[in-house]
Amino acid sequence: MLRTRVLATTMNLILLGGFGSLSAAQAAGLPASNPFAAASTLPFQAPPFDKIKDRDYQPALEAGMKEHLAEVRRIASNKEAPTFANTIEAMERSGRLLNRVAMVFFALTAADTNKTLQKVQTAVAPKLAEHQDAIYLDPQLFQRVKTIHDARATLGLDPEQTELVERYYRDFVRAGAQLGKAEQAKLRALNKEESQLTTAFDEKLLAATNAGALVVDDKAALAGLSDADLAAAADAAKERKLAGKYVITLQNTTQQPDQASLQDRATRERLFKASTERAEHNDANDTRALIERLAALRAERAKLLGFENFAAYTLADQMAKTPDAAIKLMTDMVPAATAKAAGEAGKMQALVDARQGGFKLAPWDWQFYAEQVRKAEYDLDEAQIKPYLEIDRVLHDGVFYAANQLYGLTFKERKDIPVYHPDVRVFEVFDKDGSSLALFYADYWKRDSKRGGAWMDNFVGQSGLFGTRPVVFNVCNFTKPSAGQPALISWDDATTMFHEFGHALHGMFSHVQYPTLSGTNVPRDFVEFPSQFNEHWASDPKVFANFARHYQTGAPMPAELVEKIKKTHTFNQGFATTEYLAAALLDMAWHTLPADAPKQEAGAFERKALQQFNVDVALVPPRYRSPYFAHIWGGGYAAGYYAYLWSEVLDHDAFYWFREHGGMTRENGQRFRDMLLSRGSTRDMATMYRDFRGRDPRVEPLLEQRGLTTEAGDK
Secondary structure, three states: OEOOOOOHHHHHHHOOOOOOOHHHHHHOOOOOOOOOOOOOOOHHHOOOOOOOOHHHHHHHHHHHHHHHHHHHHHHHOOOOOOOHHHHHHHHHHOOHHHHHHHHHHHHHHHHOOOHHHHHHHHHHHHHHHHHHHHHHOOHHHHHHHHHHHHOHHHOOOOHHHHHHHHHHHHHHHHOOOOOOHHHHHHHHHHHHHHHHHHHHHHHHHHHHHHHOOEEEOOHHHHOOOOHHHHHHHHHHHHHOOOOOOEEEOOOOOOOOHHHHOOOOHHHHHHHHHHHHOOOOOOOOOOOHHHHHHHHHHHHHHHHHOOOOOHHHHHHOOOOOOOHHHHHHHHHOOHHHHHHHHHHHHHHHHHHHHHOOOOOOOOHHHHHHHHHHHHHHHHOOOHHHHHHHOEHHHHHHHHHHHHHHHHHOOEEEEOOOOOOOOOOOEEEEEEOOOOOEEEEEEEEEEOOOOOOOOOEEEEEEOOEOOOOEOOEEEEEEEEOOOOOOOOOEOOHHHHHHHHHHHHHHHHHHOOOOOOHHHOOOOOOHHHHHHHHHHHHHHHOOHHHHHHHOEOOOOOOEOOHHHHHHHHHOOOOOHHHHHHHHHHHHHHHHHHHOOOOOOOOOOHHHHHHHHHHHOOOOOOOOOOOOOHHHOHHHHOOOOOOOOOHHHHHHHHHHHHHHHHHHOOOOOHHHHHHHHHHHHOOOOOOOHHHHHHHHHOOOOOOHHHHHHOOOOHHHHOO
16 A cells, blocks of 8 residues: 555645755744754655654644745745746745655654644644645636646646646646635635544544454463464553453454464454444444545535546546446456355355354354365465565565566665664665665554554655655554564565565656656556556565575475465455455445435445445455545545556556566566656556557456456366
C-alpha cells in the first residue's frame, strides 16, 4: 500500500513544496531552535529524529501554513502577466517549510503515534483543509493558472511542463475553483468536516484495534501456536501489564494470521469476533456513525462539483475513468472466484466430516482447515516454511538481492542516521555506477503505536527542481519475536516485504524535475503496479534459492519442499479473490451513493451491497468490513480499493513480458526502470505502459496466476 501522506483533502498542497530557508521560517514566526526551521543537514536532508520533539510539530505546521499562504498570495497578486515560471513553477517552489514538517508528522502519526501527536493531528486537520481551500479557491490564482493552461500549446513548454500545467488546472477545477461563492462556502464546510472525520476515524480505529486484542488466560486455549508465537503473545500481555496472560494483537484485516494454527475452535471464534466486531461496541471507539456521515458528505461534495457520486469524481482522473469500468473488471471475476471458493469450502467440510468434527464450517474455521487441506493434499505446512524465512536474510538476500540483479543496486546499513523508533533501520542505496541514490528506512515490527497494514512513503521526495534525492520508508506489522527467538516470518510476510519495496523502488528511481509529478505521485490504479510487480521476484527460482535458507544451518530449502510450495501456487485463491472483491465492491457501493440517498445504517448497507454484487458469501467475509476499512475511510483509497486489481492486470502482464524476454536480466530491469519506474506522472499512464509492452495490457495473465481459468485451476 502507498500511504497517503496526509489527509486526502490536503494531499496536493503538501506536494507543492520542498525545503526552505531559515529566514523564511523565522518570518513565519518559527524560532530557529525548532528543528524544522531549516533544512536538515543530515545526508539526503533526512529528518533529525534525535532533535525532533513532539512539541515541535504544531508550531512548525502552523508557521508552514502561514509562510505558504504568503508565498501563494504573492504569486496570485503578481502584476506581471502570468507565465509558467512566475505562476506554475513558483507554486512548485512554495510551501517548503510546510512540506518538510508535514512529511515527517504524518509519517509518525501512522507509524509511531501517541496522545500528543493525536491531539496535534486533531487540531491541525481542519486547519490544513482550510489552508488547501484558501489556495485552490483563490479566484485570482486560478485565473493565472487558467490563462497558462489555455495558452499552453503556444508557450514552448516541454512535455513535463505541459503535464504539470494540466495537473494544476485539473486540480483547481476538481477542488471547486469554478464554483460560485455560495457553493464554495458550502464546499469549504464539507472539506473541513471530512478532515475532522478522517482524523477521528484513524484515532478510533487504532484504539479499537488495540482494545480488541484477544486476551487469553489459559495457555491450553492457544494449542497449535509455535513457541515463538506463544512467547510473543506473552510479551504482548506483559506490555499491557497482564503478566501471566497471553495477548493476540489484531491486524487490520478480517482474518487473523493465528487462525491458521489455533486448534481450539472456541478460541478461533473468539479471535474472529474480536476482529470483525472491533469497532462496533457502541463505545467511544465505535466508527459506524462516523463512516455513515463520511459517505454522505463525500456524495454531497461530489454533487457540488458536478459528479453523480464520489466514485465518479474520484475515478475521472484515474486509469479506469469511470466506476462502471472498475466495477465491471471486478464483477466479471465474481462467478469464477466464488465458484472456486465454494470448491475450497467443500474440501474443508469433507475433512471436518472425515474427522467426525460434527459441525458445519464457519468463517473462523477457514484459515485452520485450509491449512489442514494444504497439509493433506500437498503435504505442506506453514511451520515447515518459516525456518527458511529469517527476516534479515529475506531482506538482504531476497529483497535487496533482487534489486541488485535487476537494477544493479547495492545497500549499506547506516547506524549514524537517527530514527524515530529503535525498531527502525536505515540503509543507504547505491546505484549501478556506485553513486549514492537514496536512503531507505525499514520499520517492520508491529506495536500498539502503529496503525495496521503495510505501506510506503517518503520523508523527502526526488526533485530536479530542488536537487533533492529520495528518502523513503517501508512500514509493516509483523509479529516481533520474543528475546532469544529467531525472527522468522511467514511467506505472506516475505511477499509483503517485496511488495512494499516495489513502492520504494518507484520512489527511489524517480528522475523528474517537478515534485508534483515525482515518484509515486501517479493515479491510484497505477501506483500499486510497481509494488505488485515486485512481488513476482520473491518466488523467482534464482532469488528464492538465495534467501530461503534455514536460519540455523544456512542450508537451502530442500528441493521437495520448494516443489510443494510451487504446487500450492493457486491454493486458496478462491477465498483470497472473493474476500478482496467483496471489500473492493463494498468500497464502490459506499462511494456510488448519490447525494440524495437516505441515511445509511452501516451493517444493513454492507449486507445489501454484498448481496447486490453476489459476493455475500457467509464463509468468506470481506477482507475489510466497513467499520475498520482503513484504506477507504482514513487512508486515501476512497473509491480506490479496486486499484489493486486494476494494477494487478498490469503487473502480471508486465511480468509475462519479462518471461518472454529472458526474465531477470539487468537489461530488462533497466528498460522497466527507464520506461516506467523513473517517469513519475510525467505522461499518461496508459500510453506509458503501452510504450513499454508494445500493446495494451491483457487480463489473461492475471486469471492464470490466480488459478481462475479452467486450465490453471486444473494444475
